[in-house]
Amino acid sequence: MSSRITRTLTIAAFAASLAACSSVPLDQNGANGAGSNSASAGQIMDPFNPQSPLAQQRSVYFDFNSYTIPEQYRSVVEMHSNYLTGHPNQKVRIEGNTDARGSSEYNLALGQRRSDAVARAMKLLGVNANQMEAISYGKERPKAQGNTEADYAENRRADIDYQR
Numbered sequence: 001m002s003s004r005i006t007r008t009l010t011i012a013a014f015a016a017s018l019a020a021c022s023s024v025p026l027d028q029n030g031a032n033g034a035g036s037n038s039a040s041a042g043q044i045m046d047p048f049n050p051q052s053p054l055a056q057q058r059s060v061y062f063d064f065n066s067y068t069i070p071e072q073y074r075s076v077v078e079m080h081s082n083y084l085t086g087h088p089n090q091k092v093r094i095e096g097n098t099d100a101r102g103s104s105e106y107n108l109a110l111g112q113r114r115s116d117a118v119a120r121a122m123k124l125l126g127v128n129a130n131q132m133e134a135i136s137y138g139k140e141r142p143k144a145q146g147n148t149e150a151d152y153a154e155n156r157r158a159d160i161d162y163q164r
Contacts, residue, residue: 045083047090047162054083059157060118064099067113069121077118080160081125088128091163094118096136097143099152104138111136114158 047054058080060073069077084090096111096118115134123129144151 047083048164053079054162058160060114060160061153062114062156062158064152064156065110067110067117069117074121077121078125081122081127084122084128084131085126088131091131091133093161093163094122094132094134095141095159095161096134096138097141097155097157097159098139099155100139100142100147101152102139107138108136111138111158114156118158118160 044052045054046052049055057076060069060076062068063070080092084092094115096113096115098107098111098114102110112134115136119129119132119134122132139155142151142155143157144154
């Protein structure tokens with residue numbers, strides 16, 4: 001029971017911190033979401049263009065046995081959320097993954113919790129739930145094939161996959 005309360009409070013604190021950190025300045029017209037910010041920075045914001053940050057930064061990495069989004073990946077979640085709120089017809093599949101340690105059943109569940117965590121964060125940032133599908137591949141789709149800690153770390157992730 002206390003772990004459920006702790007988990008709920010942790011999620012609430014994370015949600016509050018995400019909601020408090022907008023990447024759109026208050027004095028700017030936010031009608032286009034990230035498009036207006038990115039245009040001024042000269043960046044291409046197109047998830048299907050390999051030069052775009054949306055195409056280059058699609059993964060959120062997690063600590064071992066965790067589905068809490070690390071602080072360093074909040075900007076990735078915010079960037080994709082800003083794009084999706086400005087493009088309401090665009091859909092994404094968030095694919096949760098794990099390293100090879102643990103049973104298939106455990107890893108499928110952990111991968112789902114990771115993809116759900118990213119989807120919840122994006123929803124808190126204004127993305128419509130109908131734009132997202134959260135799924136798990138568990139340990140079935142590794143990026144790295146080795147057995148080192150670096151390989152394991154590369155596989156503990158949630159990938160944001162834009163649908164055409």
